[in-house]
Amino acid sequence: MTILGPGDIVGLVNSTHATDLFVAVVSEFDIFTRLADREATTARQLADLLEIDERAADVTLTYLAALGLVERLPDGAVRVTQAAGQYLTAGAEIDLRHYTRMSSDRPGSRAAVEVLRTGQPAAWDVDEGDDWLNRMSQNDFAETFTAGMNARGTYLSPALADVLRGSVTANRILDVGGSSGIYACSLVSALPGTSAAVLDLPSVVDTSRASIAARGLSDRVDVIAGDMFTELPRGFDVHLYSNVWHDWDPANITKLAKASFAALPPGGVLVDHDMHLNDTKSGPLREAEFSVWMMMATVGKCYSTPELADILTPVGFEDVHLRPTTAGYSVVIARKPA
Ligand SMILES: C[S@@+](CC[C@H](N)C(=O)[O-])C[C@H]1O[C@@H](n2cnc3c(N)ncnc32)[C@H](O)[C@@H]1O
Structure with missing residues (x-):
């Protein structure tokens, strides 16, 4: 991304947490392998399948849809796209889950796993335990x-x-x-x-x-x-x-x-x-x-x-x-x- 204005810098800062979430759902939950055979999955169904919080499931699906890794169906459910199937599922010839896992122990990815599981806000920074509020x-x-x-x-x-x-x-x-x-x-x-x-x-x-x-x-x-x-x-x-x-x-x-x-x-x-x-x-x-x-x-x-x-x-x-x-x-x- 080329920085052309202030919104691009703010967007860059905003994106850091999203990358951590991507690493978390691929590495910890193997999300695309688990969704690959399903015709359609709602946020509620994803929450049940992965044993995660429903708000977190909802936000995750929107982010993965924006990345083109799942596609929204007319009723709001999603299914895995060809790109996710080709590169991020078990058995893929080019299996980039292995590459993604290299970042899975970073603090941000660990925090994302915790938020997915609990639905509770993470600590604002690593040195202080408190959340933003x-x-x-x-x-x-x-x-x-x-x-x-x-x-x-x-x-x-x-x-x-x-x-x-x-x-x-x-x-x-x-x-x-x-x-x-x-x-x-x-x-x-x-x-x-x-x-x-x-x-x-x-x-x-x-x-x-x-x-x-x-x-x-x-x-x-x-x-x-x-x-x-x-x-x-x-x-x-x-x-x-x-x-x-x-x-x-x-x-x-x-x-x-x-x-x-x-x-x-x-x-x-x-x-x-x-x-x-x-x-x-x-x-x-x-x-x-x-x-x-x-x-x-x-x-x-x-x-x-x-x-x-x-x-x-x-x-x-x-x-x-x-x-x-x-x-x-x-x-x-x-x-x-x-
Ligand atoms: C994310 S900031 C947005 C600030 C500003 N409106 C903006 O657009 O940049 C949220 C604001 O809500 C304030 N806030 C949080 N809880 C509040 C409460 N219970 N009563 C009044 N303000 C509150 C925070 O102090 C903070 O200034």
Whole structure:
């Protein structure tokens, strides 16, 4: 891959976990040999067959589909492709399972095996046992993490603002899990007459305030320290969740969607900005790789628009639709009925 822009560098970093997962499913589970004779396999069936977690099975199948090693059938099940059969199954003349196994004892591959088996997030780094969410309560970790979010937001937020300017009427925007405030700042800068508030954890908000002040926008972007899983504040007509829902499972996303529905006024808009899978969950590769990292580090993953519509529609939202922004990112927009 040639690096042509910031999204390519972020994509490269995101892909490291996915390669570890590939090594794990080939070396530890011999996945292609075990799927080779089957006409069709769902994520649930894969979970039973390999004795792994169903979320992990689902994320694995999307990644392998994006690699072209399994193909999606019309009903969403998969079957092994010719390439996987030729190079990654027992009895193949060119049997690259042997080559793959050379990397199977790397820490990342061992961690992937553990996440596949347990479904629980791996430790964020090898020296500290805690996962991402626990580390976020520590100020020094939160500061480093927020700097990373801010850097990525520097190129993603203008594209988000461009798309929202053309599709959403906003007065006051609540940026839930808003980190440094980079997205809130970009939005108020691009949308005249708007103001915003960033809601994030107490460990994060000092960095948010400093960052918003450095952008000269403290008069238009407030900061709220809190927990998004308790009640959300009222008085905002747009709720933005940027790179937040991929950290959570459908049950927790449903809680957030319900909290937004309760707090938004009639006609209010919910915006989920993230890397989304395509509707058939067969890629794209960059998004599928990011989903693997989210599976490894959190209880979440990347979602497709139909998966999110299945959460948002029963809550009461309507007009659930996707718009691309940049570098593999997109928004899923939903409206509370007027
Ligand atoms: C992956 S980051 C995304 C940050 C930013 N929105 C972006 O797009 O870069 C997830 C954010 O959610 C915040 N978060 C996690 N749990 C939260 C909670 N219970 N209440 C509020 N914010 C939370 C984290 O502190 C973090 O800033």
